[in-house]
Amino acid sequence: MTRRAAIEGKPVGSDAYVALEARYGHFTAMQVRDRRTRGLDLHLERLESANLELFGVALDRAAVLGSIRAVLGDDVRDASVRVYVVESGGRPLVMATAAPPFHLSGRPQSVKPVVYQRYLPHIKQAAGFPQAHLIRQVARDGFDEALLTTEDGVISEGAITNLGGFAGGRLIWPDAPMLRGITMGLLQRMDVPQERRPLKVAALPELDQVFLCNSRGVVPVSRVGDVELRQDGELMARVIGFYDAIAGDPLD
Incomplete structure (x- = not known):
């Protein structure tokens, strides 16, 4: 698969994430398999607490989940996904990116x-x-x-x-x-x-x-x-x- 990005639940150009991911903000990274990920509750809690500390507002969980679904589309079941919350226009903006899944070799x-x-x-x-x-x-x-x-x-x-x-x-x-x-x-x-x-x-x-x-x-x-x-x-x-x-x- 090619790298993808979605902002506030809407797919955007594949290079749109470059300008955003270096901005002030926070993120979480996950491996998605068969459109599932381990510890989703922990990912959301991480984003929630960081959002309150950095921006002073609650996390828009619907935007997080919507952006993950949008970046996966209807065709991708396995991927490396990141969810960023970054400052844009004076407010936190939710963005998700998807890249090919990472398979750990297990090598010491x-x-x-x-x-x-x-x-x-x-x-x-x-x-x-x-x-x-x-x-x-x-x-x-x-x-x-x-x-x-x-x-x-x-x-x-x-x-x-x-x-x-x-x-x-x-x-x-x-x-x-x-x-x-x-x-x-x-x-x-x-x-x-x-x-x-x-x-x-x-x-x-x-x-x-x-x-x-x-x-x-x-x-x-x-x-x-x-x-x-x-x-x-x-x-x-x-x-x-x-x-x-x-x-x-x-x-x-």
């Missing part, structure tokens, strides 16, 4: 720690230059993802992912300012003991399994910097199996 990922903290990290911001730049920089060094940390190595999140890990049967999440991803929120519904705690890069080799998650899915982390990490296939199979079993919410 490598991460490079980078000292960087996002401004308003709890909001998924429309203009993402810093993260895009960091990913390009670490990719040149042979890494898949940048791991954002403080000066003393406390982990917050990845550039476009959340990081989690297992220790003694407990699911551990970093206790730091971050964007709480939709997939992270879904995995927090797993029936396993979970906790948030300050997590440093130096502590990752002590965990039984480290993974990354975002709208594209869940993948193991095999290396942080030059340090190889433990791999537990059974743990990863359990996490991925839980995620894969989550039913998608209908978009029609």
